[in-house]
Amino acid sequence: MARGLFTTKVNDRYMVKVRGYDKFFGIGETHNTQWPALKKTKGPFEVSAKENGCIIFIAATSSSEWIATSKHMVPIPKDDPQSHGGVGYRWVLQHLAQAGRSPDELAQWLFVHRVTLVAELCDDDFEEHVVPYTQRERGLYLHGINYNTTTLRTLPMTQVHAIANHFGFHQVPTKLFDTIDDIKTLATHIEQDQTAVLTWLDTDSERECEGVVIRCLRYSPDNTEENFFFKVKNDKYLMYREYREVTRMLLTFDADGTVGMVDKLPSKNLTKCRFEKTLYYAQWLKLRILDHPEWFKDFRHNKGIVAVRQHFEQDWADGNVTINAQGNLDVPLRRDTTRRT
8 A cells, every 4th residue: 555656667577666565554454554463563663753744755866856745746847836846846955055066966875876865845835734834944854765666675864864864854853762662661651641742852952843754674474574653643643634624615705715614513513522622612613704704814815713712712711712512513602801810
């Protein structure tokens, strides 16, 4: 189940030119990520921050040319400012320039080693996701280097960090753990942490984070070692993502861009929300669409996501959010200006 696998035909044979990861899952999502199965994996366990952006693959097309692509398509032109791959290409050029490296150097290195760089595009000027990135934090976070082979073969994070430093990419915080029991303890902490701040791997960090990716080894059916990935997401991040999806569900846009909302709150969908706080957010959102439509004018273009969420969290912290008739989601939220004690 490779994600981002591009091939080309050479002399009647297909060759892998771009190699992403095999799809990987969270703890408990599949048979292979249940704890009894994870107990059979082999360390050391490389735990790295899961940056919150769009995956980008960087690979050579010749000894002097390279491309940056999303998992879906190769952009034309290669620096198309409207596509993920095109924006990724532009960021590669910026990182190379900052490191004093040339595009030819990158192409030659990728071509000789027959590998794909796997990075996360985090650029809030292009599009927001859930976690905010400041100007200084924006760019490409290199989090993997894969050989261009049908079977996933990936380099250890020490080498990934070295190449990131060489070519000027952002590095992802990474920490080694020895045992799966250590990972289980860490996973419990990450899932339940109420800050979503990346103190799990870097105690000095003040950045919010989606969660972590764990890289290790497991034995294949023929008893050979193979790379294996799984992930852990933080509950607070998942709640923020739920806010975003509820907002998308409620917003409407006229042909002239006027912001509105659906006539009836789709409560049957909201009752499936994992987090109770999302119900408060939904009713708060109804009033904000009415009194602050400007907050949402670019939401369909993935802009304003972070600011809207931060407005709600500030109102919540200030005690200005309440709900009427719990369970009746069509009753409007009223704005309570009385502080909680």
